[in-house]
Amino acid sequence: HAADNPYERGPAPTQSSIEALRGPYAVSQTSVSSLLVTGFGGGTIYYPTSTADGTFGAVVISPGFTAYESSIAWLGPRLASQGFVVFTIDTLTTLDQPDSRGRQLLSALDYLTERSSVRGRIDSTRLGVMGHSMGGGGTLEAAKTRPSLQAAIPLTPWNTDKTWPEVRTPTLIIGADGDTIAPVATHAEPFYSTLPSSLDKAYLELNGATHFTPNSNDTTIAKYSISWLKRFIDNDTRYEQFLCPLPRPSLTIEEYRGNCPHTS
Numbered sequence: 001h002a003a004d005n006p007y008e009r010g011p012a013p014t015q016s017s018i019e020a021l022r023g024p025y026a027v028s029q030t031s032v033s034s035l036l037v038t039g040f041g042g043g044t045i046y047y048p049t050s051t052a053d054g055t056f057g058a059v060v061i062s063p064g065f066t067a068y069e070s071s072i073a074w075l076g077p078r079l080a081s082q083g084f085v086v087f088t089i090d091t092l093t094t095l096d097q098p099d100s101r102g103r104q105l106l107s108a109l110d111y112l113t114e115r116s117s118v119r120g121r122i123d124s125t126r127l128g129v130m131g132h133s134m135g136g137g138g139t140l141e142a143a144k145t146r147p148s149l150q151a152a153i154p155l156t157p158w159n160t161d162k163t164w165p166e167v168r169t170p171t172l173i174i175g176a177d178g179d180t181i182a183p184v185a186t187h188a189e190p191f192y193s194t195l196p197s198s199l200d201k202a203y204l205e206l207n208g209a210t211h212f213t214p215n216s217n218d219t220t221i222a223k224y225s226i227s228w229l230k231r232f233i234d235n236d237t238r239y240e241q242f243l244c245p246l247p248r249p250s251l252t253i254e255e256y257r258g259n260c261p262h263t264s
């Protein structure tokens with residue numbers, strides 16, 4: 001319980017609590033104008049309304065090529081209501097490439113923890129990154145640059161760099177079996193395989209899914225993202241039960257790879 005882990009937040013999880021459209025925390029939001037920040041394109045911060053439970057870990061999420069914050073907005077309240085501060089961002093231009101998106105994720109994290117109106121609600125030692133497509137490629141870039149990050153979740157990631165042995169951040173890569181824009185055979189799968197074998201890492205391939213599945217509310221993406229963020233940003237071992245033993249193939253899971261039990 002909380003006496004053993006000062007970072008755990010919220011009640012003991014169940015299958016239904018991680019699948020629910022909303023978690024236990026009521027969520028507020030505030031928008032960040034692109035005119036008032038540098039290094040990224042502004043966005044929306046979703047955060048637990050109450051301050052009664054102390055500080056929370058935080059996650060920044062980047063959209064993909066040609067896309068806006070709106071394309072990943074569903075993740076804001078869905079993750080924040082489980083007990084995280086979540087910042088969905090716009091990029092400087094919609095054409096920015098993964099390396100730029102990686103730098104923008106880090107600029108947004110720095111804004112969030114150092115200057116934003118919710119900075120006092122965040123534990124700046126417990127941070128993560130996520131992103132869709134080129135934003136997922138940027139997620140890997142951000143983790144490579146800043147090994148102090150606690151969790152990374154690339155969603156149907158796209159990158160020309162196919163090898164990620166430098167990453168030290170626990171990483172859950174989510175691919176889609178029907179992705180023809182970032183096919184898993186040339187993107188998500190080699191990204192996963194080239195992460196260090198000693199790293200806490202996992203590969204979830206969605207069944208019956210496309211490149212754009214991460215752009216709509218999706219319970220499989222949500223439940224494993226929540227579990228990964230809780231396990232590695234909050235050190236909350238109550239969520240290990242959803243990650244190990246490895247989930248079996250199902251109607252929504254084509255394949256799941258990983259190393260269990262987790263070590264960090």
Ligand code: 9J3
Nearest residue numbers: 064065133134135158181
């Ligand atoms: O962010 C993405 O959707 C990347 C896939 C893409 O459109 O690449 C084309 C260069």
Ligand code: ZN
Nearest residue numbers: 161162163164
């Ligand atoms: Zn590489």
